[in-house]
Amino acid sequence: MLRLLEARGxxxxxxxxxxxxxxGQMVLAGLPLGSAPRLIQP
Structure with missing residues (x-):
């Protein structure tokens, strides 16, 4: 899998x-990672 991703770059x-x-979602190189973290300013 990593070799395929390397060949794309x-x-x-x-x-x-x-x-x-x-x-509200995170995706890395087309692979879903799940919900994105919420960032709240203090």
Whole structure:
């Protein structure tokens, strides 16, 4: 799986992954991670 993600990126030997926060959810490289944390200003 990691080799596939490495092949998609532009950095040889490294991973270029997008972390997306949308509609209260987190998605990393197209894989859902679950609910995004709520950030509250003090």
């Amino acid at each position: 532009s950095t040889p030997g490294g991973l270029d992954l997008d972390l997306v926060f949308a509609d």
